[in-house]
Amino acid sequence: MRKFNEEKELSSMNGALHLRSQINEIIDKIHANNYQNICWLGIGGTYASAMQAVAHMKEKSALETFVQNAAEYVVTGNKRITKQTLIIISSVTGSTQEMVEAVKRAATTGATILAFLDIADSPLSKLANYVVSYPENEQLKFFMVADRLMYLAGEFADYDNFYQEMDQNFAQAIVEVAKKADSFAKEFAAKHHEDSMHYFVGAGNQWGATYSYAMCYWEEQHWLRSKSIEAAEFFHGTLEVIDRDTPVTVYVGEDMQRSLSERVAKFLPQICGNYTIIDTKDYDLLGISLQYRGLISPFVFHEINNRIDAYVEHINRHPMDIRRYYRQLKY
Amino acid sequence: MRKFNEEKELSSMNGALHLRSQINEIIDKIHANNYQNICWLGIGGTYASAMQAVAHMKEKSALETFVQNAAEYVVTGNKRITKQTLIIISSVTGSTQEMVEAVKRAATTGATILAFLDIADSPLSKLANYVVSYPENEQLKFFMVADRLMYLAGEFADYDNFYQEMDQNFAQAIVEVAKKADSFAKEFAAKHHEDSMHYFVGAGNQWGATYSYAMCYWEEQHWLRSKSIEAAEFFHGTLEVIDRDTPVTVYVGEDMQRSLSERVAKFLPQICGNYTIIDTKDYDLLGISLQYRGLISPFVFHEINNRIDAYVEHINRHPMDIRRYYRQLKY
Incomplete structure (x- = not known):
């Protein structure tokens, strides 16, 4: 790894x-x-x-x-x-x-x-x-x-219980995600490291990270073109430019907006032959109760994305720390 | 026209x-x-x-x-x-x-x-x-x-004055924008109707419209790939994938966030040879006082975009009403 x-x-x-x-x-x-x-x-x-x-x-x-x-x-x-x-x-x-x-x-x-x-x-x-x-x-x-x-504010009654699980099990559970995702990430990087455009779809507590992954990682650090789109919004425009070969990745988490990402994941195979579904349900997260899994879905994705980045960086021989323009030119 | x-x-x-x-x-x-x-x-x-x-x-x-x-x-x-x-x-x-x-x-x-x-x-x-x-x-x-x-709420003291100008002059001022923008729009369409990707940058009261223009017009109605980006965010990722030939359009309005779009407009020529700046200041808006121009900047851009759409639609012989997937397939 x-x-x-x-x-x-x-x-x-x-x-x-x-x-x-x-x-x-x-x-x-x-x-x-x-x-x-x-x-x-x-x-x-x-x-x-x-x-x-x-x-x-x-x-x-x-x-x-x-x-x-x-x-x-x-x-x-x-x-x-x-x-x-x-x-x-x-x-x-x-x-x-x-x-x-x-x-x-x-x-x-x-x-x-x-x-x-x-x-x-x-x-x-x-x-x-x-x-x-x-x-x-x-x-x-x-x-x-x-x-x-x-x-x-009285809105998180089982706060103590949740953080007991977090303190005890979170770090190990997330590290196990990295290990399990590594071979997938390697294949994904091999397939997509030269994409002329890659679409990332996310929802709920993963939307911000989806936006960030497309912009702050693929664009800024890999110099690869990408676009992020909210799962809910995908059907109101972006779907029309997706065809057989368009690379699309959908993050399907376990928070309350899971169904919005699932909807895209279920729709895509009809129109696209180059999609990837990343679903947190495929990861064990030992010691994290079912009702808390959605709260930590972004950390699962973050770990998987880190694995992808490690391989894209290597395949492209493009160190993620370098910038073409940022802090090189004034703006 | x-x-x-x-x-x-x-x-x-x-x-x-x-x-x-x-x-x-x-x-x-x-x-x-x-x-x-x-x-x-x-x-x-x-x-x-x-x-x-x-x-x-x-x-x-x-x-x-x-x-x-x-x-x-x-x-x-x-x-x-x-x-x-x-x-x-x-x-x-x-x-x-x-x-x-x-x-x-x-x-x-x-x-x-x-x-x-x-x-x-x-x-x-x-x-x-x-x-x-x-x-x-x-x-x-x-x-x-x-x-x-x-x-x-007591936050718009000159409301009556503003709407007096709107009622009297708004419609004609906007129609004049269409006439003045038409030849520019025709050239723009001729140059960009086949872009493999087009970046649209906007800020303030034009940001929503920039998002919409990229997604609901270029993607949904023209089936052309595009990405919208907030002017403030442009420097935090997207700039790194812009090169000599990348098509980028910047909307520079007259609202309070003008300086954010201007910053992109001033920066771009250093790294890009295929940019377009659309600035509301280039349009007269007769009968609209200086202090109100920013409030109606989005309508100026909307009219210019409409002109572009009319020519892209014709050149591509792609009627804007047709959808490849939306309301054709279930989701």
């Missing part, structure tokens, strides 16, 4: 889960101060993660929660963001230009800003009210925040 | 503007009953129009307003939709399956449903509390609702 270190992965995920006591201390305090709404502020990959957090909450929550694109916030503002807003951000570098500008503007509203930063000492850290510093695992961090907020 | 009937267009737009007294009567009543939030419910093209309505409101409004995809609502619900919610929908056929199911579910919450229906006697009309029946002009209808809501 290329680029796979089981111990490192386990330790990374378990370390992220251990942030929960720190996160809960922060969130419990914010909850006690009567926040009014929750804003997930991001751009690019973090905008996508923000979409996932909102989709994740929508299944259970009556709280007002929304995504805000950072660059759009800088020019348009958002009058729903006030001193009673909790803003959650995440950044690897802590220096993405749109994020720094957006958080500066947000800070003037008096909103409470919780930042997850891979690098603790960065421009963004100085602007946040709370900083949690730990590398990677963005989605896990976001979901832990969302889950605590819902728990405190 | 192909497929262009000035008198018919003028009468269509002016007729839509005349709906305003009917719309205001409805909205004033809903406002008096203390609604809590505003949901724009749609799928495909109407989902896109909903995005535009929300972007339009965000410039001015502190009201809680959001987009809800109809198919997603059917499976996931949305606990922010309650009996104090105003839901706005629009439908040409009045029978789109996801819309009918979603509105049925929404009706059980006791939300107030305002429906714009091209066909008055349709399944959706029976489910709505208020029906306004008039063909086309969806965006204009949505903006009139949004503007009245903002006016009543």
Whole structure:
């Protein structure tokens, strides 16, 4: 298995889960101060993660929660963001230009800003009210925040039970996904590493990740053309350009929007001979109860996508770290 | 000019503007009953129009307003939709399956449903509390609702002045756009009617329309591959797959997010030799004051896109009404 270190992965995920006591201390305090709404502020990959957090909450929550694109916030503002807003951000570098500008503007509203930063000492850290510093695992961090907020709002009664399973079994279950998916991923990469266009379809808590995978991985890191489309929207346009040879991948998860992705998966074989269905149901996830599988579907897909990336990168001899234009040219 | 009937267009737009007294009567009543939030419910093209309505409101409004995809609502619900919610929908056929199911579910919450229906006697009309029946002009209808809501909330002080200009000058100003854009549109169609992929970039109140133009026009009606991308997001992935020959069109409007599209327009010539910038500033819009031009930018683009469509349709001898799969196969 290329680029796979089981111990490192386990330790990374378990370390992220251990942030929960720190996160809960922060969130419990914010909850006690009567926040009014929750804003997930991001751009690019973090905008996508923000979409996932909102989709994740929508299944259970009556709280007002929304995504805000950072660059759009800088020019348009958002009058729903006030001193009673909790803003959650995440950044690897802590220096993405749109994020720094957006958080500066947000800070003037008096909103409470919780930042997850891979690098603790960065421009963004100085602007946040709370900083949690730990590398990677963005989605896990976001979901832990969302889950605590819902728990405190009385919307997640079995929170303790769920996190008991997560703490005990999540990391190992996800690592097993990587092992099981590896040969599939290798074949997938061999078949699709030169696609002139690849369509990715996703729904629910996987939609943000689908958007991100097409844009932040295939386009940005592999320099491969791709388009993401919400499963619900697939039938309102995109289907008409799919033919026998068009590469289409559908993510079928186990959250409440499973049926929307299933609908695409069932329809596709009639018109397309080059589709791939990736279904979380094909993975065991030992120690995770049936009713929680949907909540962690995005992590299953993420692990499978990582495997695909490792092989596409190698076959194409295209290191994923290089950029043609980003941070090479000014914009 | 192909497929262009000035008198018919003028009468269509002016007729839509005349709906305003009917719309205001409805909205004033809903406002008096203390609604809590505003949901724009749609799928495909109407989902896109909903995005535009929300972007339009965000410039001015502190009201809680959001987009809800109809198919997603059917499976996931949305606990922010309650009996104090105003839901706005629009439908040409009045029978789109996801819309009918979603509105049925929404009706059980006791939300107030305002429906714009091209066909008055349709399944959706029976489910709505208020029906306004008039063909086309969806965006204009949505903006009139949004503007009245903002006016009543004290967020649109010069509402009367704006609509005086709209009533007097809007339709003619837009028709003049069509005439001025026609030769450009013909050349554009001649150059791009066979593109293997076309990228459309938009921002602000044009983002929804950009999404829709790529998906509901190029993909669905021309069977041409295309991808839409938010101007703010362009730099976070998509730029890496753009090269000398990649067709990219950027819509540069005059709303508050103009700078985001401008940034793409200024960047592109460095890496791409096949781009097109469509800028509303190139059009006169006689009788529309400078401060209102941004509000109607989407209508300028819509008219230009219509011109392009007329020529692509003819050159490709591909009638825009035919569908390869939609409503031909079950899904």
